[in-house]
Amino acid sequence: xxxxxxxxxxxxxxxxxxxxxxxxxxxxxxxxxxxxxxxxxxxxxxxxxxxxxxxxxxxxxxxxxxxxxxxxxxxxxxxxxxxxxxxxxxxxxxxxxxxxxxxxxxxxxxxxxxxxxxxxxx
Numbered sequence: 001x002x003x004x005x006x007x008x009x010x011x012x013x014x015x016x017x018x019x020x021x022x023x024x025x026x027x028x029x030x031x032x033x034x035x036x037x038x039x040x041x042x043x044x045x046x047x048x049x050x051x052x053x054x055x056x057x058x059x060x061x062x063x064x065x066x067x068x069x070x071x072x073x074x075x076x077x078x079x080x081x082x083x084x085x086x087x088x089x090x091x092x093x094x095x096x097x098x099x100x101x102x103x104x105x106x107x108x109x110x111x112x113x114x115x116x117x118x119x120x121x122x
Contacts, residue, residue, distance in 0.1 A: 004048040006101040013093075016107040020090065035083040040107070043074035043092055047102050051094075065095045070110065 009017075017040065025033035046053060047069055055073030059066045071088035078084065093106040 004045075005051055005096075006099070007044055007048050008097070008101050008103040010103060010105045013104045013107050020107060031083070035078075035085050036088070038082040039071055039074060039078055039085045039088055040090075040092075042078045043069060043071050044102075044104065046074045046077060047092065047094065047104075051096055051102050062093075066105075067094055067096070068092070069094065 020040075021033050021037055024036045047056075051067075053069075053073070056067050056069050059068050062068075068091045071085070071090050071092070075085060075088060089110050091108050091110055092104050093108060094102050094104045097103050
């Protein structure tokens with residue numbers, strides 16, 4: 001196995017995660033929030049091990065260098081004891097950096113217009 005990539009969470013992604021997890025707790029309870037948080041961590045870890053894994057899509061129609069990874073692709077990798085998220089609804093929106101980092105720029109609901117919510121390319 002190759003050495004894992006670093007992960008960088010952009011401030012917008014950090015804000016997205018806080019909002020997603022707060023909404024999950026309000027709508028479905030703290031246990032559901034914990035399950036979703038565990039899934040998000042697993043998906044990020046999966047990307048750091050293999051940023052070209054099955055499920056990653058290059059999205060030039062959104063912005064140059066942008067890729068997406070839907071949380072559903074990591075759902076079955078979460079340890080059973082953590083509980084299963086049946087229908088995850090979010091994409092990790094990321095860019096690969098030259099310094100071997102996966103920069104997660106946003107975490108967006110899959111019904112959103114992704115391009116509208118991305119920062120301009122650097």
